[in-house]
Amino acid sequence: MSETETDRDAPEFDPDDPKLTRFDLVREGARRDGVEIVHYQPRFTRPGSKEEKRVVRFVALCFAIVGLAALAFIVAYVAWPWHYKPGSNLNKFYTPVLGLTLGLALLFIGIAIITWAKKLLPEEVSVERRHDGASPDVERKLTAATAMSMVDELGIQRRPLLKGAVALGLAPVGVAAIMPLGGLIKDHKSDLLTTAWKKGVRLMHDDGTLVRPEDVSAGGQITVFPAIRDGNTNKYADSPTLLIHLRDSDAKRALSNALPINKGAQWNNYLAYSKICTHAGCPASLYEQQTNRLLCPCHQSQFDITNNARPIFGPATRRLPQLPITVDSDGYFVATSDYKVPIGPGFWERP
Amino acid sequence: MKRPKFDPKQAPGAVADWADQRLAGASPLRKLFNKVFPDHWSFMLGEIALYSFIILLLTGTFLAFFFTPSSAEVVYHGSYVPLRGISMSQAYASALNISFDVRGGLVLRQIHHWSALLFMAAIVVHMLRIFFTGAFRRPREMNWMVGFLLFWLGFLEGFAGYSLPDDALSGTGLRIADAIMLSIPVIGTWVSFAIFGGEFPGGDRIFSLLYIGHVFLIPGIILGLIALHLALLVKQKHTQWPGPGRTEHNVVGHRMFPGFAAKGGGFFMIVFGVLALFGGLIQINPIWLFGPYKAAVVSSASQPDWYVMFLDGSTRLMPPWEIRIHLFNHGYTVPPIFWPTVVLPGVLVTLGLLYPFLEQRFMRDRAHHNLLQRPRDVPTRTGLGAMAVTFFVVLTLSGGNDVIADKFDISLNAMTWAGRIGLLVLPPLAYYLAYRIALGLQQHDREVLAHGVETGIIKRLPNGAFVEVHQPLAAPDEHGHTELPYRGWVVPKKMNRIGAIGPAIKGFFVPVEQPEEPREVEAEEQREEITSGRR
Numbered sequence: 001m002s003e004t005e006t007d008r009d010a011p012e013f014d015p016d017d018p019k020l021t022r023f024d025l026v027r028e029g030a031r032r033d034g035v036e037i038v039h040y041q042p043r044f045t046r047p048g049s050k051e052e053k054r055v056v057r058f059v060a061l062c063f064a065i066v067g068l069a070a071l072a073f074i075v076a077y078v079a080w081p082w083h084y085k086p087g088s089n090l091n092k093f094y095t096p097v098l099g100l101t102l103g104l105a106l107l108f109i110g111i112a113i114i115t116w117a118k119k120l121l122p123e124e125v126s127v128e129r130r131h132d133g134a135s136p137d138v139e140r141k142l143t144a145a146t147a148m149s150m151v152d153e154l155g156i157q158r159r160p161l162l163k164g165a166v167a168l169g170l171a172p173v174g175v176a177a178i179m180p181l182g183g184l185i186k187d188h189k190s191d192l193l194t195t196a197w198k199k200g201v202r203l204m205h206d207d208g209t210l211v212r213p214e215d216v217s218a219g220g221q222i223t224v225f226p227a228i229r230d231g232n233t234n235k236y237a238d239s240p241t242l243l244i245h246l247r248d249s250d251a252k253r254a255l256s257n258a259l260p261i262n263k264g265a266q267w268n269n270y271l272a273y274s275k276i277c278t279h280a281g282c283p284a285s286l287y288e289q290q291t292n293r294l295l296c297p298c299h300q301s302q303f304d305i306t307n308n309a310r311p312i313f314g315p316a317t318r319r320l321p322q323l324p325i326t327v328d329s330d331g332y333f334v335a336t337s338d339y340k341v342p343i344g345p346g347f348w349e350r351p
Numbered sequence: 352m353k354r355p356k357f358d359p360k361q362a363p364g365a366v367a368d369w370a371d372q373r374l375a376g377a378s379p380l381r382k383l384f385n386k387v388f389p390d391h392w393s394f395m396l397g398e399i400a401l402y403s404f405i406i407l408l409l410t411g412t413f414l415a416f417f418f419t420p421s422s423a424e425v426v427y428h429g430s431y432v433p434l435r436g437i438s439m440s441q442a443y444a445s446a447l448n449i450s451f452d453v454r455g456g457l458v459l460r461q462i463h464h465w466s467a468l469l470f471m472a473a474i475v476v477h478m479l480r481i482f483f484t485g486a487f488r489r490p491r492e493m494n495w496m497v498g499f500l501l502f503w504l505g506f507l508e509g510f511a512g513y514s515l516p517d518d519a520l521s522g523t524g525l526r527i528a529d530a531i532m533l534s535i536p537v538i539g540t541w542v543s544f545a546i547f548g549g550e551f552p553g554g555d556r557i558f559s560l561l562y563i564g565h566v567f568l569i570p571g572i573i574l575g576l577i578a579l580h581l582a583l584l585v586k587q588k589h590t591q592w593p594g595p596g597r598t599e600h601n602v603v604g605h606r607m608f609p610g611f612a613a614k615g616g617g618f619f620m621i622v623f624g625v626l627a628l629f630g631g632l633i634q635i636n637p638i639w640l641f642g643p644y645k646a647a648v649v650s651s652a653s654q655p656d657w658y659v660m661f662l663d664g665s666t667r668l669m670p671p672w673e674i675r676i677h678l679f680n681h682g683y684t685v686p687p688i689f690w691p692t693v694v695l696p697g698v699l700v701t702l703g704l705l706y707p708f709l710e711q712r713f714m715r716d717r718a719h720h721n722l723l724q725r726p727r728d729v730p731t732r733t734g735l736g737a738m739a740v741t742f743f744v745v746l747t748l749s750g751g752n753d754v755i756a757d758k759f760d761i762s763l764n765a766m767t768w769a770g771r772i773g774l775l776v777l778p779p780l781a782y783y784l785a786y787r788i789a790l791g792l793q794q795h796d797r798e799v800l801a802h803g804v805e806t807g808i809i810k811r812l813p814n815g816a817f818v819e820v821h822q823p824l825a826a827p828d829e830h831g832h833t834e835l836p837y838r839g840w841v842v843p844k845k846m847n848r849i850g851a852i853g854p855a856i857k858g859f860f861v862p863v864e865q866p867e868e869p870r871e872v873e874a875e876e877q878r879e880e881i882t883s884g885r886r
Contacts, residue, residue: 030606035385077455084430085430098631104628106620107625110619110624114613114618126385126606128588130602132600184546188549223647232647233424233645234552234644237550237551237552238551282526282653285647285648285649297650298663299663299666311671314667314671314767315667315668315688317672346673346684346685346686347539350683351682
């Protein structure tokens, strides 16, 4: 606030002086607020000139368009056949028509107002003084003294017993305040170590039918799920598995490359790897037949199927765990155990 | 006393009197009316962010009427035939209902999504403006920090928002988020289990958290910080470009009412109008094409929204470096995803928040600044900014490198390697180039001030030599030189910028105004006159 100025000049200024125009009052008001209007003139030298009328007409036209577009929006909102019908085209235009009419209405309000402000309002340049920087020294000292006196009044410095008591008393309250968040905490980390697979669980398709060897042609792959209740839902998001039918030569290579942990996991030319990428948990599902590579589309980690699903490119560091499978007496694929290592992204306690 | 008749013309005065009797608001109100704002196009960028946020609140409230944040399994029976009979989460089903079975739901959903993209884009561009012009310098360090936090809150808010519909894309994003949480040493699994309520996807817990976070907690904090951002702006007053009459101790421009406020309000309507057009005409996030989230399903070209892509890129470029520690007969792992998604954002947040103080320290400039700097006048900062932008762009492009590889028929692995190398090589190169360009521009400004504007007129001297005629900006000395100081603002470099050509006459068929007499080019008039930034 520019009080000094007001005090100095105010008594001489009479707002009721008939000689003063309204703009004189505006200027005085601005002056008291620390603002000087240094340049102020109407946009058009001759009122009612051709150019002024032209701008006025334009603004009026804009508002007319606003009215029409808004009306069109209301009518379309109510009357347009909007229900989704396959094969019908008119309902597909519901959203575009709403967007177009609403957009035009709003856009032209904006254009009208801005044209009004830029072309009809008087030209003006005003200069406002800044009152930057710190408060006056006296003010600071007075405030500091007031603050210090609060501390004095409380007397916390003089009463060490209170100091200790407050600290000891309030610290637990602070901790107690965040305690309810403890309700969120859950410790079932062993969940991360196991999946729904175990000895004797059959493999099933997404539609719930069981998987036979002839379901996958050589060089092909399918996604399989544990054949248990809800086995193909997100309840068992750790269990989706890729069943791959390798060609003879590739299968031989895969078998000879098998690490000790994966020995016996392969059944003839079929092998199964966890579909959950060991990098970030996306399904690593893009299988390139020719190179026997599996690509995760999220971050492009690539795994060599014929060599224990070893990561060969991208940010993944660990192999896709292999699910040991065989075919049971009924001719269906069945797991012979759970994965030997935790599937999916790494975590601190991973053994 | 006779009761006076109601006179509608007196009503505003009467209301004002009534209010002032009780609030004594006359002088504070007038002070608000008279607040002066400088005018320049670059000062509108932050406004776009503010307006997008208001539109987000409006459209988001509408969407919340119809959205159910639940992972409960339902079978879809809505209008969209291709998905009928498929079991999906209630969240996804309700998002489908908004798109197909709520009148006008889709257009509002799409406006909401476009606004979110614009909100983040406007924040980033506004932040670049603040950075490159030095508007964050003392006394505005606090406001820089507030604005910087707003970017990251917007980032979280956007991520929570596009995770809520539980389509295939958002579920994949959440699964990656789970992997990121798991990667944190020591507490990772605890964090993940607390947020998901168990092993991914856990159940309803994540939707409860995302929903309350997206519609209440984060927007509440954003709203509070925006209020603080604007309060600090009003208290500290706007910065301004240097120019005639503009000093460190004043603000030159328009009073707030009616001109400046009208422009602001009109601009809001334009932003809203453009977003409504986008929301109606340009499809975004067609969740019905993605299908419900299933842990085993993904498609290639799974990209997050643009402001998250740089972290996706950093994750893709990270080499497969895993740390294994053996302690007490137990192995411990720090997965590679920890570095690009936890450590990198942590470093970026810290560096960004502290930048004003780091610059103060290294440039030894602790003075108060209300006048902006042109980027060319501070080559080091401009270079650093170019470096940061390049870093961000390389990461963002790498976030879509599979699409680039596909569309341009480039090897995917080559794209990854290009990103890895580019991330290390290009930022320093950008620094060097920006630095040199800034110096070059500075030099050209000085040259024009000393020799004048190039006129394009070539003169042949009697000895056969050709010289170009320069128009000095002031009365030259005997060598044809002028000694004009550089004032930190645009130096005219073309003849029509110093009034050699008059403005065009308006009117399509007939002139709407009498053409002005061409102005004399006065020697004194080398600088721009005080304008409000219009030209």
